[in-house]
Amino acid sequence: MFSAEIVGAWIAVFLTLAIFSYLYRDNPFYKIAEHIFVGVSAGYWASMYFWTQIQPNLFGRLWPALHEGLSLGFLGKLWYAIYNFFNLIYPPAFPDGGVATGHGMQLTxxxxxxxxxxxxxxxxxxxxxxxxxxxxxxxxxxxxxxxxxxxxxxxxxxVKGSVIPLVGDVSTGAIINGIILLIGTISGLLYFYFSKEHKGWFGTVGKIGIYFLMISFGASFGFAVMGRISLLIGRFTDLKSFGGAAYHHASLWILAAMVILLGIWSFFNKEEKATKGVPIK
Amino acid sequence: MKKLADLVIKLGNVDRRWIFIIIAIVVMYPLFKPLGLPIRPSESSQEVFNTIDALPQGSKVLLSCEYGPSTKPEIHPMAIGVLRHLFEKGHQVYVTCLWPDGQFMAREALEQVAENEYNLTYGEDYVLLGFRPGNEAVIKGIVSDIRKMYTIDSRAIPIADIPMMNGITNISDFDFLFSASAGYPGTVEWVQLAADPTGIPMSTGVTSIQVNEVMPYVDAGQIKGILAGMPGAAEYEKLIGKPGIGTSGMDAQSIAHVVIVLFIIFGNIAYYLERQRSKKTF
Known part of the structure; x- marks a missing residue:
C-alpha cells in the first residue's frame, strides 16, 4: 500500500511545506527541514566524492586489481600488505585483490x-x-x-565579439545595435577607470556608463525573479501531483496537519504572544 | 483624493505575508486551470534548434548535465527537449556531469526519453558517463583524453566495453556540445576550456539567473544560441512540437510576472506618496 515512491512523496511534501512555513515565521518545522538539508547535503557530498573519485581514481590507481597469475616481488607484496590492512577495515571500499576500475598502477x-x-x-x-x-x-x-x-x-x-562591421551586408538594425554595444562597452569601462577624476566630458561618459549598468542590473533582477518563480512553479507542480489519490493526498493531509500544529505552536509560544499584532515588514 | 492616497499608503505598508499568499494563488491557479497563453520562440532558442537540426544524422553529441533538484524546474525540461530532438534525428548522445546531482537528473531524463519514449539501446545509442569531481579539471580531461578521465561509466561498465565509445578519445571526436547548466562549474567553464580552444560548436540551456552572465558569449558567437530559463525550455518544446513540463509552467510564469510588475508599480506609488507627505509634515 505504501511503496517507497509514496513514502518519498510524503517526505518531499513535508520538507517542501516545512520550508515554505518560514514565510509565516521561523518555526520548528522550518528548523527540522533546515537541519535535515544541511546534514543530508554533507553526507551526500562526502559519499559521492568518495565513491566517484577517491575510491576508483585514487585507490584504483594506487592498488589496481591484480591480474590472475601475476606474481608480485617483495616490494609489491609490501605495498599490497598496506592495502590488505584497509581491506580488513572496510572490504566494500577495498575489495580483495585491489580496486578493479580499469586503471594500471600509477604510483605518482x-x-x-x-x-x-x-x-x-x-x-x-x-x-x-x-x-x-x-x-x-x-x-x-x-x-x-x-x-x-x-x-x-x-x-x-x-573584444572580437564587440567588433561589429558597420559597412557591407549589414542591416540597419544590426548597425544601431552595434553602435549601442560600442557606447555601452566604452562608457561602462570608463566608469571603472579611477585614475582620473570623473568631471567634465569624462564624468558625462561615466554617467552614461552608469545608465548601461543600471539597465544590466534591471535585466538581472528580472531574470532572478523569473528564476525564483520557475522554482516555485516546480514545487507547486510536485505538490499538485502528490496531492492526488495515487499518493493518498499527501499534500492535503500534511498541509492540514502543519497548519493545525503551527496554530497550536503559535498559541502556546511565548515569543509569539509578545510580538502579537506586530506585522512583519 | 486624500482618502485614495491614504488607502494606497496603507496598502503599501501591508504585511508581506499577504503578498506571499497572492503570489501563491496566482502561480497555483494556472496550474489547475491552464490558460493556454501563446509561446513565441525567441531568436536565441531558434538558434539552438537550428544548430541541432543541422547536425548530420549519426552525429556524436556530448551533453553535459550541471544541475540538480533545486534547479530542475528550469533545466530538466530543456534536457528532455534537447534529448528528444537529438534522438529524433538519430544522433548518438554521450552524457557527462560536472555536478554530482546531475548524474541523477541525467539518468531520469534518459530513462524517460531514451528508454521509454524511443526504446534505444544503452551503449549503442546513448551512454551516461556520469559524474567526476574536479570542475575545470574534468573539462580539461575530456578535452585532452576522455579515457583517462572515464575508465568506467555510471553503470561501472569499462569504457573499452561500450560500443559507442570506439574511436572516442577526446573532445575533437564529438560534433556538438550542449551544456545544461545551473551554475559553476557549467556553461562558462565549457566555453573557456572546451568550445573556444577547440572550436567545437556549442549551445547551452541555463537558469534565468545565469542568462546575463552567459549572453555575452552568445552575442560574440562563442555559443550558438541559449535556452533561457523555463521560457527557453517552453520555446524549445514548441520548436520540436512536443509540449512538456516547460510549456505547462508558462501560464503561471506569465501571470506571476504581471502581478509582480503591478506590485512594483504600486509599491513605488505608495513610497512616493508617503515621501511627499513626510516632506509636507516637516
Whole structure:
C-alpha cells in the first residue's frame, strides 16, 4: 500500500511545506527541514566524492586489481600488505585483490594522497600548517587552469565579439545595435577607470556608463525573479501531483496537519504572544 | 483624493505575508486551470534548434548535465527537449556531469526519453558517463583524453566495453556540445576550456539567473544560441512540437510576472506618496 515512491512523496511534501512555513515565521518545522538539508547535503557530498573519485581514481590507481597469475616481488607484496590492512577495515571500499576500475598502477598518485591527508590535518591546530601545501596546489592549479580560459574567452573572445562591421551586408538594425554595444562597452569601462577624476566630458561618459549598468542590473533582477518563480512553479507542480489519490493526498493531509500544529505552536509560544499584532515588514 | 492616497499608503505598508499568499494563488491557479497563453520562440532558442537540426544524422553529441533538484524546474525540461530532438534525428548522445546531482537528473531524463519514449539501446545509442569531481579539471580531461578521465561509466561498465565509445578519445571526436547548466562549474567553464580552444560548436540551456552572465558569449558567437530559463525550455518544446513540463509552467510564469510588475508599480506609488507627505509634515 505504501511503496517507497509514496513514502518519498510524503517526505518531499513535508520538507517542501516545512520550508515554505518560514514565510509565516521561523518555526520548528522550518528548523527540522533546515537541519535535515544541511546534514543530508554533507553526507551526500562526502559519499559521492568518495565513491566517484577517491575510491576508483585514487585507490584504483594506487592498488589496481591484480591480474590472475601475476606474481608480485617483495616490494609489491609490501605495498599490497598496506592495502590488505584497509581491506580488513572496510572490504566494500577495498575489495580483495585491489580496486578493479580499469586503471594500471600509477604510483605518482601518492602525491595527491599525501596532499589530501595534509589538508585533513587542518582539524588539528598543531598540524594545521600542513594544509597550506594542499591549498597551495589547489589554488595554483585552479589559477593556472582559469587564467588561460579567462584571457582567451572573456578578453580576446569578447573584444572580437564587440567588433561589429558597420559597412557591407549589414542591416540597419544590426548597425544601431552595434553602435549601442560600442557606447555601452566604452562608457561602462570608463566608469571603472579611477585614475582620473570623473568631471567634465569624462564624468558625462561615466554617467552614461552608469545608465548601461543600471539597465544590466534591471535585466538581472528580472531574470532572478523569473528564476525564483520557475522554482516555485516546480514545487507547486510536485505538490499538485502528490496531492492526488495515487499518493493518498499527501499534500492535503500534511498541509492540514502543519497548519493545525503551527496554530497550536503559535498559541502556546511565548515569543509569539509578545510580538502579537506586530506585522512583519 | 486624500482618502485614495491614504488607502494606497496603507496598502503599501501591508504585511508581506499577504503578498506571499497572492503570489501563491496566482502561480497555483494556472496550474489547475491552464490558460493556454501563446509561446513565441525567441531568436536565441531558434538558434539552438537550428544548430541541432543541422547536425548530420549519426552525429556524436556530448551533453553535459550541471544541475540538480533545486534547479530542475528550469533545466530538466530543456534536457528532455534537447534529448528528444537529438534522438529524433538519430544522433548518438554521450552524457557527462560536472555536478554530482546531475548524474541523477541525467539518468531520469534518459530513462524517460531514451528508454521509454524511443526504446534505444544503452551503449549503442546513448551512454551516461556520469559524474567526476574536479570542475575545470574534468573539462580539461575530456578535452585532452576522455579515457583517462572515464575508465568506467555510471553503470561501472569499462569504457573499452561500450560500443559507442570506439574511436572516442577526446573532445575533437564529438560534433556538438550542449551544456545544461545551473551554475559553476557549467556553461562558462565549457566555453573557456572546451568550445573556444577547440572550436567545437556549442549551445547551452541555463537558469534565468545565469542568462546575463552567459549572453555575452552568445552575442560574440562563442555559443550558438541559449535556452533561457523555463521560457527557453517552453520555446524549445514548441520548436520540436512536443509540449512538456516547460510549456505547462508558462501560464503561471506569465501571470506571476504581471502581478509582480503591478506590485512594483504600486509599491513605488505608495513610497512616493508617503515621501511627499513626510516632506509636507516637516
Amino acid at each position: 598518485y601518492i602525491i595527491p594522497l599525501i596532499l589530501g591527508i595534509m589538508m585533513l590535518l587542518s582539524v588539528f591546530s598543531k598540524f594545521s600548517w600542513f594544509a597550506r601545501w594542499g591549498i597551495c596546489y589547489v589554488v595554483g592549479m585552479a589559477a593556472g587552469l582559469r587564467a588561460y580560459g579567462f584571457l582567451n574567452s572573456n578578453v580576446i573572445g569578447q
